Amino acid sequence: MKSSEVKFQNHFKLDVPFKDIIIFESELEKYGIQYYYEENEPFISDGVKYFLLDSDREKIDQLLLRNDLIASTETIHVSDYREERKIQKLYLKTLLIAVLIILIVSIIVSL
Known part of the structure; x- marks a missing residue:
């Protein structure tokens, strides 16, 4: 569920490559995880920056592992x-x- 309120609560940012966006968003919707995203400029980044609640961190970790998705934080870029x-x-x-x-x-x- 896309919600701009996520940005104003305790959150973390996750960069998801363009090729994984559809799967990632469908899984977030499937499990009812709130998120907000900002599309980065295509020439600056390879994906979309998601704002996710700190309280959902474990669910999101499991979601990424289950679906074999690659995502990175602002501080640790994962290739x-x-x-x-x-x-x-x-x-x-x-x-x-x-x-x-x-x-x-x-x-x-x-x-």
Whole structure:
């Protein structure tokens, strides 16, 4: 339940990546957890900043674990290593293809 009152009570902030917003919000609604959010500028952040009540902290921790969601606080930024791994694999494939092309061209030129 979206409520601006959350900002004026004891709360904490949680940054949720854009790719996880739908699941996160549906779980918050499912368990009746009050929240408020501010959309960050797309070029500044990768997600949405949620204001959540301190009293719901344990429920939210369980919600994140159950749904395998990545979220971070303002002080501790958490990276989604699964996404970084995909980028590293793409980089290695590109590097391998470039090396193979250079080898093939050098063999053709030397003939």
